[in-house]
Amino acid sequence: MTALRKQEKIFSTPLFIGGVYIKRNMVMAPMAGITDLPFRSLAKEGGAGLVFTEMISANALVHKDERTSKMLRISKSEYPAGVQLFGAKPEVIAEAARISEGAGADIIDINLGCPVRKIVRSGAGVKLIENEAHLIRVMEKTVSAVKVPVTIKVRIGSNGGENTASRLAKIAREAGVSAITVHGRTAEAVHSGSPDLDAIRAVVETSKIPVIGNGGIVDELSAVNFVEKTGCAGIMIGRAAIGNFDIFKRIEYYINSGNILPHPSWEDRLRYLKKHALIASAYYGEKKGVILLRKIAAYYLKGLPNASAIRNKFNKAQNLAELTELLNKVWHAPYFEGKI
Numbered sequence: 001m002t003a004l005r006k007q008e009k010i011f012s013t014p015l016f017i018g019g020v021y022i023k024r025n026m027v028m029a030p031m032a033g034i035t036d037l038p039f040r041s042l043a044k045e046g047g048a049g050l051v052f053t054e055m056i057s058a059n060a061l062v063h064k065d066e067r068t069s070k071m072l073r074i075s076k077s078e079y080p081a082g083v084q085l086f087g088a089k090p091e092v093i094a095e096a097a098r099i100s101e102g103a104g105a106d107i108i109d110i111n112l113g114c115p116v117r118k119i120v121r122s123g124a125g126v127k128l129i130e131n132e133a134h135l136i137r138v139m140e141k142t143v144s145a146v147k148v149p150v151t152i153k154v155r156i157g158s159n160g161g162e163n164t165a166s167r168l169a170k171i172a173r174e175a176g177v178s179a180i181t182v183h184g185r186t187a188e189a190v191h192s193g194s195p196d197l198d199a200i201r202a203v204v205e206t207s208k209i210p211v212i213g214n215g216g217i218v219d220e221l222s223a224v225n226f227v228e229k230t231g232c233a234g235i236m237i238g239r240a241a242i243g244n245f246d247i248f249k250r251i252e253y254y255i256n257s258g259n260i261l262p263h264p265s266w267e268d269r270l271r272y273l274k275k276h277a278l279i280a281s282a283y284y285g286e287k288k289g290v291i292l293l294r295k296i297a298a299y300y301l302k303g304l305p306n307a308s309a310i311r312n313k314f315n316k317a318q319n320l321a322e323l324t325e326l327l328n329k330v331w332h333a334p335y336f337e338g339k340i
Helices: 003-012 037-045 058-062 066-070 090-102 117-121 125-130 132-145 165-174 197-206 220-230 247-257 266-284 286-295 297-301 307-314 320-331
Strands: 015-017 020-022 026-028 050-052 081-086 107-111 150-155 179-183 211-214 234-237
Touching: 026 037, 026 247, 037 050, 037 266, 058 066, 058 081, 058 090, 081 090, 090 107, 090 132, 107 132, 117 125, 125 132, 132 150, 132 165, 150 165, 165 179, 165 197, 179 197, 197 211, 197 220, 211 220, 220 234, 220 247, 266 286, 266 297, 266 320, 286 297, 286 320, 297 307, 307 320
Parallel strands: 026 050, 026 234, 050 081, 081 107, 107 150, 150 179, 179 211, 211 234
Antiparallel strands: 015 020
């Protein structure tokens, strides 16, 4: 049996997190400032079995911050959908989980891996794993506060050479947590270097709850290699899905057929960019929807000839008409000659 056929059953098997059924065990990662409702709708369309909100402040949610509350809006087309929370205080995270459940979340995820300095300074993210007794209270209070499954997302450790994820999986299960996502890099490494697949396999071999693997999955081959090396119950994809939303369907197609579909052409990426702009404009209002796309336009345009010039003009667009005019110019290819 080939390695591909060995993995076919793994990718074809639905993932259950608590009582939540996930048809495709491929998950769209929560990404701060990126995975809003318009983005998640595109990821779902592209085949993601489960999507997550961007990382949401439990404290801001409990204090009814208007902008934060809007992050909780989940459309019916997204289900199943999870909400990822970050915070430091057990009672605040538990209350935020209750609010999230009331807003329609199918799963509550607690972020235990974010290494961003301001998050860590607040006692949240990867900082939470430093005090095990406190962390247990966070998980137990959150689990008892809601009826939906609670999961955690961690890194293999804080610094090089350590793997704390196996221990976290054990105490998480004892606290009632239903699944764990493990990013195969340390907090210190952030996104640099290759993920440590052996470390994730070590978690899988000892964990009694499903382990979802994350880090370095960018296409069909890396997805199969990841599952083959780790044995994880599912995979989570982050930045590689931006402007490349059908990556989930392409992976599934490869697993089932052994064939690799063409990756998105520059025309495909521009179509996705325009569609994203239309959905974002309908959701936020035209000007805000177009402006918010500036932060991820580089992912759509990466590798295109004269991408820097296009991005500079994109950052000046104030509405759909200006954006459409720009994309029409790009579409007819003068940018290949640097004439944008």
